[in-house]
Amino acid sequence: MAIKIYKPTTPGRRQTSVIKVKYLDKVKPYKQLLIAKKNMAGRTNTGNITVRHQGGGEKNMIRQIDFKRDRFDIPAKVVSLEYDPNRNAHIALVMYADGERRYIIAPEGLRQGMTVISSKKEFQPQLGNCFPLGLIPPGTMVHNVELVPGKGGVLGRAAGNGLTIQVIEGDYAQVKMPSSEVRLIPKTCLATVGQVSNIDFRNIRWGKAGRMRHRGIRPTVRGKVMNPVDHPHGGGEGHNPVGLKRGPMNIYGKKALGVKTRNTHKFSGKLIISRRKGRVN
Numbered sequence: 001m002a003i004k005i006y007k008p009t010t011p012g013r014r015q016t017s018v019i020k021v022k023y024l025d026k027v028k029p030y031k032q033l034l035i036a037k038k039n040m041a042g043r044t045n046t047g048n049i050t051v052r053h054q055g056g057g058e059k060n061m062i063r064q065i066d067f068k069r070d071r072f073d074i075p076a077k078v079v080s081l082e083y084d085p086n087r088n089a090h091i092a093l094v095m096y097a098d099g100e101r102r103y104i105i106a107p108e109g110l111r112q113g114m115t116v117i118s119s120k121k122e123f124q125p126q127l128g129n130c131f132p133l134g135l136i137p138p139g140t141m142v143h144n145v146e147l148v149p150g151k152g153g154v155l156g157r158a159a160g161n162g163l164t165i166q167v168i169e170g171d172y173a174q175v176k177m178p179s180s181e182v183r184l185i186p187k188t189c190l191a192t193v194g195q196v197s198n199i200d201f202r203n204i205r206w207g208k209a210g211r212m213r214h215r216g217i218r219p220t221v222r223g224k225v226m227n228p229v230d231h232p233h234g235g236g237e238g239h240n241p242v243g244l245k246r247g248p249m250n251i252y253g254k255k256a257l258g259v260k261t262r263n264t265h266k267f268s269g270k271l272i273i274s275r276r277k278g279r280v281n
Contacts, residue, residue: 002019003200004019016206017203017204023081025080033064035064041055063082063084065091067152073121074096075116078116079095080112081093087157087159090105090198108195118130129193133175134188138168142163143155143163143196144196146189155177159196159198161195162195171188172185182272184272224240224242
C-alpha cells in the first residue's frame, strides 16, 4: 500500500494524492450482506438539519459488518478483502466452516486465505482473532473493542486505529486509546488482535472540492465572513480577530474553545484513568 501523487496536469491534480492498494480483491460485494442506504443529508424525518455540511455523495449500499464476532470456536477463512465506501478501513469477507459468511473489519496484514477465529477459551496470537481482554497478553494491540460485553465493538474501528492493553487487574483491563486516553474496560469485553487496516488514509490529500462532494461532504463557510445575523463572528470591516471579548463560538452562540463537553454525570467517567493529551480532567 502506497500513496500515489499524480503529475500536475491540472490545478486539481497538482494537490491530489490517492492510496494504491494491491491486496484488495476486485469482486462484487456479497449480496446477502447488503442493505439499502438512504441519504438523509444530515436531516431528521421532519426535515430539520441536525448535522451540518452533509448531502449529496455517491450512491452506495451498506455492508453489514459483524462487530460482535459471536461465533465462537468456529474457524473462518478469509475469502476476500474489499473496499467499503462507508468507512475508511478495509473489510474482509470470511466464511465459517459451516458455510456462513460475514464481513469483519480487516486488520493490517490480513490476507486472503488466512484463518481467523473467535474464542473465550485459549488465546491464539494471530491477526483477526477475537478474544476477551482478560485472555490477551498486556502490550498487545487490539481493535474493535467492546465497552459492554456482548454489545459489539465500538472502540478502534477507524483506519489505522489500535488500542494497547497495558495491564489487567481484577475485573478490568487498563487500555490506552488512540487519543492517549487511558481507561478501564471490563476484561470480559471482546477485542480483535491487530491494528485496523488502511493506515495511510490520514495522509491522503483530497486536492479539490469535488472529491469531498463525492464523499457526501458539503462546503463549510467561515463564521467571520458571514453577517452578524447569521453567526456570532459575523460583521465588521475586513478580517477582524475572532473572539477578542467573548471567545470563539459556534453558529448557535455556544463557546467553542476550552469548554468541557463531556457529561460530568456519565456513568463511565469513573473508569477513565487519564484524559487525552491537551485536555483537563
